[in-house]
Amino acid sequence: MSPDASPDVSADVSSGVSAVGRVGAEAVSRFVEQFAAQLVEAGMPRMPARVFAALLASDSGALTAAELGEQLRVSPAAVSGAVRYLAQQHMISREREPGTRRDLFRVHGNQWYEAIGNRDAVIKRWENALREGVAGLGADTPAGRRLAETLAFFEFIEVELAAMMERWRAHREDLFGRD
DSSP states (O other), X not given: OOTTOXXXXXXXXXXXXXXXXXXXXXXXXXXXXXXXXHHHHTTOOHHHHHHHHHHHHSSSSEEEHHHHHHHHTOOHHHHXXXXXXXXXXXXXXXXXXXXXXXXXXXXXTTHHHHHHHTHHHHHHHHHHHHHHHHHHHOTTSHHHHHHXXXXXXXXHHHHHHXXXXXXXXXXXXXXXXXX
């Protein structure tokens, strides 16, 4: 193509999608699959990772189950299980699409904050179980000492996480302003 030529934005006769639209859809699809692969490598199940990445890459940050199924080329059952997992992890929210009975699944700008912040309850439960383990096994046994060290680690994480989240709120406000 010459430097003065415009990109071909003619309609694709078979799909009715412009060439620019195809390139955009391909870029989104490529991002979704690559980011989902990273999430899977970090331990997230594959389908929730793909759904989360698709929501993250959508302009609105919200899609219906039908839109997710169509974009990812998966069944409604696969979408249903994935969104249930993501909602339980506080990574997305479920809303009603105005004027319809369809659910809309939304990822928020602060989804990472919410997901990590909600780990506090899990850490507290682990701490309680570890305290009981130390008491039951005895702090002077090898296993009891190992549990006590694990407990100390989670107590440290809990304090550091709270301080880090406060610093993040201030940093986010500096970068993006108040909501």
